Amino acid sequence: MRTPIGGIGGTTALVGAGVCAAFVAVTLAAPATGAGADDYGSLWNILPPGQSGTITAPDLVQVASGDPNRIAVDGKNAPPNFADQLEKYDGLNRRDPAGITTADIGSYYKRAGFTPDTVVRQSAPKSGVSIRWDSYGVPYITGATYDDTMWGAGYAGTKDRMFLMDVLRHAGRARLAEFAGATPGNLEMDREQLRSAFYTEAEAQAQLGNAAIRFGAEGQRLLQGADAFIAGINAAQDAMCPGGSPVAPSCPAEYAALGKTPQPWTRADVTYVASLVGGIFGKGGGNEYQNALWLQRVQAKFGAAQGRSIYNDLREKNDADAPTTAETRFPYGGGPVNERQPGVALPDVNGPQAPGTGAAIDGTTLPSGLPALTPGGPSRDLSMNTPMGTIDVPIVSRGMSNAMLVDAKHSTTGHPVTVFGPQTGYYTPQLLTEEVLDGPGIKARGVSFAGTNLVVQLGRGVDYAWSATSASSDLVDTVAERLCNTDGSPATVSSTAYLRDGTCVPLERYQHSYLATPSPASPTPPQKYTYLVLRSRHGIVQLRTTVKGVPVAIVTQRSTYQHEVDSIAGFARLNDPGYTRDATSFKAAAAGIDYTFNWFYADDRDIAYFSSGRLPLRAAGTDFDLPRWGDARYDWTGWLADSAHPQQVNPSRGYFVSWNNKPAPGFAAADSVWAYGTVYRSLALEDRIKAATANGGKVDIGRVTGLVEDAATVDSRAVYTLPALLRAIGDDPATAQARALLQAWLADGAHRVDRARTGHYEHEAAIRLFDEWWDGGGSAVARDVLAGRLGETLTSELPQPIDDHPRQGRGSSWNEIAWYGYVNKDLRELAGTPFASSYANHYCGAGDAVACQATLRTSLADAIHRALADEGVSSVDQLTYDKHLDDIRSVTAGVVGVRPIDWQNRPTFQQVVAFTAHRPRT
Template identity: 40%
Template sequence: MGEACVRSRARQVALVVAGALVCAALPSAAAAEAPVQPYGANDAGGFRNVLPSGENGFDNATQLAEFELTGTNPPHFADQLPPYADLLYASPTLTHAQIPEYFKDATFGVKEGDLASIESPRADVTIERDSSFGVPHIYGRTRAGVMFGAGYAAAEDRLFFMDVLRHAGRAELSSFAGGAEGNRAMDRTQWSIAPYTEADLQSQIDDAPKLYGGAGEQAVEDGKEFVAGINAYINAALLDPNLLPAEYAGLGRQPTEWKLTDVIAEASLEGGVFGKGGGAEVRSALALEAFEKRFGRRAGRAAWKNFREANDPEAPTTVSKSFPYETAAPFAPAGLALPDPGSLTFVNIGEELKASAALRPRSSSSGGGEVTDTPDPQPIPNDGSIGSELLHQALAGPPHESNWELVNASHSTDEHSLAVMGPQVGYYTPQLLMEEDLHGPGIDARGAAAPGLNTYVQLGHGRDYAWSITSAEADTVDTFAEVLCEDDFHYLYKAQCLAMERLEHTNIWTPNASDKTPAGSEKLTVYRTVHGIVYARGTVKGKKVAFASARATYFHEADSATGFSELNEPGFITSPEKFQQAVSKINFGFNFAYVDANHIAYYLSGWYPKKAPKTSPDFPILGTGEYDWQGFNPQLRTEEVLAFKAHPNAIDPDFLVSWNNKQAPRFAAADDRYAYGPIYRMQLIRNFIEKDIAGGKRMGIEQLVSAMEEAATQDIRMVVLWPILKQVLGTPSDPRLQDAIAKLESWYADGGHRRDLTNKNIASPGTYQHNDAITIVDAWWPKLLEAEFRPALGNEVFDAVRSMLRFGPPNPGSPPAEPDFSDGWYGYVSKDLRDLLAASGSGATPEGAYSRIYCGNGSLEACRGELQNSLLEALSATPAEIYGNGACAEDAQASCFDMNRWISASAITVPPFPFQNRPTFQQVVELTKTLSR
């Protein structure tokens, strides 16, 4: 390592500062090789952020013992949680002067007097940490030094969690952490999504220069230096127990050397959860089958399209301009491969995986799975393992609290653009993101990145611009029906009978202090075709087929590095147009936001394959070769994708909002997205912004923060649906219903918030204002949906729709979970009831009216009676029945049920905090100038 100063993480802050003085005494030649920039150098100012619970995710044996004895956290482990949580109480009257109380300074560098430590793990890199929050500020004399430092700092802050993620990415979490059913289920899921041999992982590295030339070569070199930094810390930790995460002892393990293929494996885990959409063609076909069985072919298909909502004209969108994509009819005949009724089975990739559970809503009889209506392919064990927690995220898709909101300079009080933005990656301890400040040749950026993948800042700011994302969930995954030949493991492709590739992986586990599961093993097996991984089998028109999942990013999870590298490069990002060019090179599907002092911009990233002409975007397509993606190369697994200008994008509209909503009119929702109807929660934020700029008014950054935070506690059912529901309910004579309606109306008038502004103890749930009304709605919602839709749809169709789209949280009787109010039947209720009111002469016909009215089979009187009865039934439910499970067994109320709870990958735990539906890492950007390059 040459001359270096490695800080001991066991020391108290005072000792670390003293160590900094020793480091400062290194020979001047070494210091000159990795110069440190002063605070604010090359930074326009105006950047703030917050990342709960804190930057540090490390605890050694001494610190863990102290935590267990006194409850004292290691430094910077949870110091960003209080400002994050406390914004809830300040939001209604937030002032500009208060913003620093809730979002820390994110300027480049360390302020004078705020230096906690300095180290030089290699001669060409220096890492400073600030005493305020422990953020690593990394300065490289060379680009290689910056990359090395990023890897070293990541290992300092997240080594054990990175190890969890790399093993999960390789589908060997159970071998690493123990054989708990949750870990094994996570392995099965990962092996079904991204099964790779070591040679497969290496091929992604080897192919980068072939596909991307010099940029690909640079990405590989950056990755190698990054891994060298991780390994340098591991080597130091193996020699000094104070540097070793305590969690390893619980598993009876020590960290082992990283390889660049480990980074690719972790990227495959991230890519399988975030940045993808689609792939539910077989499930959609099963839903269609139920509709046709109930209503007949013609009426059934029309009714299915009602609930599919691929292009609802009322759907809220980020941009108003139309961007047509996947315009072919769902029943386009070319290559259509609908499974024959009753023929479908789902593959069993693990020895104990029950394929019969696939596509069925979880129930109390699902072998330990939680009671919920989410359409997961298999029950998720609730055994407290890290695997079960990761699996919830993997199967539910990206967390849905990510949002960003941008306001044009012409509408701001200081005549400069405004932004509040961030991704939601769940609440993990340690956090699934880490913060870093990177400076060196071709790199000037500060922000957040996934540890183990943090070669570059992935979400943050450059010198005078900032960017962020929300998950787009646009269609990057299709299903091909491989026609079998010879036997079940050969298929026809371009007139040849090809053998499927068998991919096997065996996990072996033994008991450890953290997981007492008896020793055992499990073999995981999948079959791969030229298109992808086989996940189901059946027949199409009597012929045996295997259904294979084709993901555009499969074998290309690391390709996005070139785009992220450009986002960090000050010489490249000089305008919103250059920003759009950079993010267009990112193959994951993200809604990218951009802001500088004078501009705001948006671009949808991702590889969206050009499908064969006149083929269905909704259902499986024959995989015999005639209907491949255009330009498909089976060797490189590449294809033609949507052109740059065809991606939804915008520069300098009045404002922009994304909260995982539909991107643009006519940009069809992915086949697994049944939720893009007339109601989506981005309307909550949009409503506040429109009010604040109406009539020529201008808004400040404090108002934009409040727009986000006020929406973060609103219940969309009350804010958007209640006026419609109230009209249909009418004026009941039953005094119990009259009282309930009065309570609901009072809650609606107060904004429909789920919060307690009087309880300032973030460790306590308090009791919500309008608690009775909230309890009523939570009990009523599933009963309302049953009453409105099940009689007309019948049991089979109702359950089929529910398998594609959950009702929407909260879920009475389930374990506590914070509600995101993202995907749910909100739009179905709105459209159907407005159709009903229009038919009865009580309202206008909505755009995109359904093919039939479901509530009351079209009778307002019948529907009114059904909804009143369902509300009356809900009033008999007790709080214990609704909320009294798990952590809320002794505090059965909505405020306990909703709390944001932490997923722990650490021996250090953090208590839950009151509900907020907002990003995890969040930036507040208020720029007033641009800098010359």
């Protein structure tokens, strides 16, 4: 029960007398207007492409008759509610953000109340359950009991997402190739899921019951609700595919294409979907192995002390110049790297290796070209191949959500105004599904990850709303277990036992096997695939290697492993109007979520923030950045207290902004996050709201919507690196025309936008040139900057991606890239700008301003030459850029797709919130 690409996290379970109240039916005080719960304020939301995601055989005929490529367009060949919200979503990007008013919001968002504006259809699929669908296909589920409401959530959610839910549960089981075909993408996805969240069937089946024990009476109620939810799923499957027939007219068309029969859901399936989400998206950390290798390489060249200082510069673990969401300090994570600690286990850079979990065994042959298995997760995004399309799983750049909350003092209405939402990528159908839940102990509207929608994970309650952005805080560590042989012979990297408290015990060993049969995605003969799984007491073995010649197993320890479904308790509290009544109770509810996310709250009086996660307290003698020995004395010593998590209510600056940036001063970036430096894309939000509220300025909800949309088309990389680059180059006659184009683009805000839909970006020549300069033709100006000190080899080996560009087609861009900050800070420091956290070393030109200038002039000149040669033109002002390279291309997860839309860096599900009233506060 976790969100997808914006998940959840908390710390200590909140068990006690107050917890039981979370499930008591409450009587809501009548709002001041007396018209119903919707009258506590004005709320809107949007979730493209549309709520109805199931395509039956008759639907497929309708779409294909209008487009043989099966692209559904609303108003032409799309089934009802399949693509209607896509047009509203794309339409906002056509507007001048400065001209957006409150009156315009209804043209680009739909009302998000508890009562449907229009009831298009309704059903009572079982006694105690009533479902009404509005004109956008959103189900309004009313239950006579809590369990009835859960049953209705399972039933309605399956009606909209049945096949997608099946894909996700098979991916969570690491059996995607068995279900959808043995494509390279599916085989790789299965291997990585085993390495992230392997469970036996019995373990997966038991996890919900174990969570219920953890939460006492509250947990038992949730367990009963989960069983009702599963029953609702199975009832919907039976109704849509009677007798399991894949060719029934109401059955999703993908089953016939695959030749598969829908199977009943169990508790284990809910765990497997949750493990897919939690093991990939709701985490931070786990890169200690890669960090250790790079630290040793840089020390080999520069010596221990200077190598350590270079590592600390570029790691930016606790940069005081980094933009933060909270204003107040929350210390966590310790100081600079210290590889000399007794608990640190540095893997040998060129040590021997043997495979760990995910290795093919028993004669299994995998396609050539699959990447090597490395600790810390894959170095590139994964994919899931379905009959008609590929579902990209954005591993490398997970955080994709944003939030802008303005307090009452800076609002024209005297009440907070908020625009926020999770960015989960663009899929057809969407990974998120919307619902309205109304029953005893629950009243909420919003979205949830398909297959875990027994609770609303992001949305609104009676008189409050909440959302999240990825925090990526450190809840994963890398542990080195000393290998041994139970017969007493000397250990090697192929050994399958380890020292546990001084005793040699076997690693848990499993064989994960399945038979992949032919499918449209992979029309190959049936083949059996068998993978190795190894576990120690700390977690899943990633590989075996050596530390100072000692054979070890490199193990990933994740605090949420074996606990992926526990966070349902936190969500249930957010959904319950008897529990969440104000900012204080909101923070308590969010603390019950174990995944690492930034949670935001707004009502008619307060805005609030809480950063969740089951964050470990680490033992003395270990290092936050590096692998540790598996000895018991170096184990985690507890969990960060709720009060020590970054949090704040009504900040003095008058606003919260978040775009996956650093949560708070003093809160160390996870070892997997090197990008919390001077530049983060959240500045595009902060710069705008700071200017709008300066000198007593006030904003309304229309203005805030416009500010967030204005930031959505900004090339944040250019805005915060180009000024320093151009200043360092100076007056260079050879590049004067190019620099003039770049300066003009900057002066106009450095947007990538075509609001008039001319087919071209404004300033396209500058965009084409800067893209080439930043990362083109095997050259990159950011690497040119660092190579002045590090040299080309170490610079290329730095374990950080160079860019996060719109060309990926998934909308979210400019996230978690350390190089933007490296260029900004190093060049500005070289020019004499002071910083609170200065680099210990200069990089461009090895600290020589003249040499740096020469490097950058050559770098720009080379980029100009490459761009001109590539396009066959003689002048930089003739350069063009195909804006459709940046288009948002929704991933087709079934047999029907939707059209691309223009790029905008914006949440997938976005809420616009303006509460003006509240229940009586106690």
